[in-house]
Amino acid sequence: MSLKKPKYRQLADDLREAIRHNCKAGEKLETENEMIERYGVSRQTVRQALSILENEGLIVRRQGSGIYVSGPDARGQIQKPREKVITFVSTYISEYVFPSIIRGAEEVLRKAGYTLNLSQTENRVELERRIISSIIADPPAGMIVEGTKTAIPNPNVPLYRQLIGSGVPIVFINGYYANLDNTIYVVTDDRQGGRDAVSFLIKKGHKHIGGIFKSDDIQGHERYAGFAECLVENDAELVDERVLWFTTENRDQVLFGDNGRFLVNKFADCSAVVCYNDQIAVRVIDIFVRAGLEVPREKAVISFDNSHYSDLSSIRITSLDHPKENLGRAAAVKLLMMIGGKKEKPLVMPWGLSEKEST
Structure with missing residues (x-):
């Protein structure tokens, strides 16, 4: 390895090149110990290098299992998405307005022949990261996502870039990440x-x-x-x-x-x-x-x-x-259009007002 860069960055470059030329999406990589022996570096250097690749969305760590390639393989081919499967990632699933939103989306997707898989982040960044990393390793045909902590810097944005770059269309609902370019979303005003x-x-x-x-x-x-x-x-x-x-x-x-x-x-x-x-x-x-x-x-x-x-x-x-079911339906329709290769634009939905006793 060249000595012009810090060792961990050189190792990250070498691993990135090896993955691109020799590995396929989903393939398991060497263990940390094997990398230490192969490259003659410290464990800290290996972990720093792997952290770079993980932040780039190129690899996924699975606790108790190992390190896996999460992106395109050496020939630029993308792991084939699961046909007719849509993943819905939301902060919550069974609480508040979320069942209504999901019901609206599922109504549209079911008629189009798709199955809906649900994941809940609880608005926790680390849980969102685990969910999105597992999705990268086994991508669906498309995704509807309510982002996690969308008002603050989120380290999981590179994973979304990885998914979008690999051809998985994503429609965000309720909010979106400002630093994720060209986002398609359906939100309330x-x-x-x-x-x-x-x-x-x-x-x-x-x-x-x-x-x-x-x-x-x-x-x-x-x-x-x-x-x-x-x-x-x-x-x-x-x-x-x-x-x-x-x-x-x-x-x-x-x-x-x-x-x-x-x-x-x-x-x-x-x-x-x-x-x-x-x-x-x-x-x-x-x-x-x-x-x-x-x-x-x-x-x-x-x-x-x-x-x-x-x-x-x-x-x-x-x-x-809140438009609830209508928002879910609108997000699902946009996603189906994107899966079909059509370009979509963000949608901002108006609020109604229900006057009751508290005012």
């Missing part, structure tokens, strides 16, 4: 949704409006953007202290710790609160009611998604209406 929520409250006479938003998914950023823009445009107060951000991991601690006292104090000078979704709104209303506040007379609450949660609350929640 979250920025406009934030504007619509605030506009509705202002028309009800509210000026002191707070908000709760999710910081690790792009939907939260877009909803906040519309929220903030509408407040400013209507000469209502945009006050940082009236905005609360949470993540997947710290949601309960941030929002509902201290028996809700923090939340009550946070929005003490607000007459209305915009909630990121119905799951949040249900608990916010419960905290307000337990604190002796009247909803909506003292605290109005508006939310997103118009899920079944909005009707299960003790005070039925005014909520922007």
Whole structure:
């Protein structure tokens, strides 16, 4: 090996070249110990080199099994996708609005003769990585994906590039990765949704409006953007202290710790609160009611998604209406078009509004 580069980069170059000329997709590579012996380098050097190839999406590590080639073989051929199989990767499968979205997609795909495989990331980057790596080793005809933590840098984007580069069409739903070029997606107009929520409250006479938003998914950023823009445009107060951000991991601690006292104090000078979704709104209303506040007379609450949660609350929640089944259907139709070789464009779907008791 040349000494012009660090050893691990030279080893990565050598391994990459060997894979491209001598290996096929799915083929098992030598073990770390065998590479140490063959190339005369340390274990750390081998692991650094393999990490580079893994980040490039060229190899996949399978715990307890070994290291496998995940991409094109030496002759530029792609491992043949499983015909008539579509993989649906979502943060959640059986909760909230996701069953409805999946039902809409499955309805379209089943009529076209496809089987739908489901995978759940729980909005965890490491779980998403394992799922996408296994898909690379055994690719489907196409994928519908709800990305994981789409508002922050995601190390799994190279794996999606690998899949797309190998000819697997992907349609993203609800959100997408900004640094993944030419993405096809079907999403709600979250920025406009934030504007619509605030506009509705202002028309009800509210000026002191707070908000709760999710910081690790792009939907939260877009909803906040519309929220903030509408407040400013209507000469209502945009006050940082009236905005609360949470993540997947710290949601309960941030929002509902201290028996809700923090939340009550946070929005003490607000007459209305915009909630990121119905799951949040249900608990916010419960905290307000337990604190002796009247909803909506003292605290109005508006939310997103118009899920079944909005009707299960003790005070039925005014909520922007997510397209649910229609979004799933639209994503499936786009995917089928892409599988058929047609070029597609992203689709942004409007929100409806279901006014109920909380405003």
